[in-house]
């Protein structure tokens with residue numbers, strides 16, 4: 001099935017404006033863009049007089065919780081969290097994948113007429129029959145701004161005074177986290193223009209950076225240290241392979257939730273084009289996370305890690321992909337090294353830039 005818009009901005013805006021008791025949600029284990037999207041829509045609809053019920057499910061990184069005020073959303077760490085009696089619209093944000101909406105999937109399936117979606121991913125299902133999808137947006141919050149503009153909702157009080165917990169801040173949080181703070185290839189001129197608009201609206205980016213990026217526990221840095229000391233360079237230094245065993249998590253008091261962004265660390269090395277993080281799941285299974293750099297020059301070559309992950313029945317995007325590799329850590333590392341070596345043998349300098357976008 002082709003996953004694309006089935007409604008216009010104006011139609012989605014009309015549905016939002018008409019809602020009296022909307023339920024706003026996003027994918028399981030919300031990240032900064034997902035939670036930012038939920039907060040932005042909640043704040044906008046509350047401002048329009050609706051009785052908003054926002055709810056999310058799954059673990060949430062402590063650092064992004066500070067985006068919300070106390071009681072701004074319901075949170076089900078594990079179990080289901082569904083719309084309440086009288087709900088007249090469900091807004092699904094930053095995903096279109098049924099598999100990521102298990103917490104309310106049955107309810108959504110039973111009430112398709114009430115469900116709308118706003119998403120920037122290239123793939124999804126028909127969980128929201130009326131939806132706005134634009135994979136050219138670097139974050140879901142970027143797409144949301146177009147809808148909020150259509151609604152005529154101001155992103156922050158006039159005057160540009162520095163303020164926390166505005167719609168503008170929620171939008172900025174999604175935009176910044178999904179673009180690696182305006183560094184990833186998806187951060188184009190439109191993203192920078194929106195960033196400028198949000199700063200002018202009073203977003204305190206310094207406070208946000210400190211909260212979102214400088215709030216780790218010491219154990220996370222200890223885990224990074226272990227990962228870095230495990231680096232094994234191969235393919236003439238073009239590939240860096242890191243290993244984390246279960247005992248590394250135990251010793252540092254961390255878990256898989258602390259892995260976010262860690263795979264990118266070796267990218268600071270000039271020769272490295274591909275970074276691989278191998279994480280021991282159990283003695284016979286290793287999770288592999290692949291990243292590659294964008295081309296050094298526009299139109300240049302890069303390594304397609306979606307293809308690499310495909311060797312292990314995994315996949316993802318051209319610059320970010322994942323897979324599960326059967327075997328012990330030593331076996332998995334050997335197989336990954338072999339896959340990289342044969343990739344470089346057959347592709348020479350890597351594949352030509354295809355212009356394929358990457359969204360997170």
Ligand SMILES: [Mn+2]
Pocket residue numbers: 033034094120138139140178360
């Ligand atoms: Mn997103």
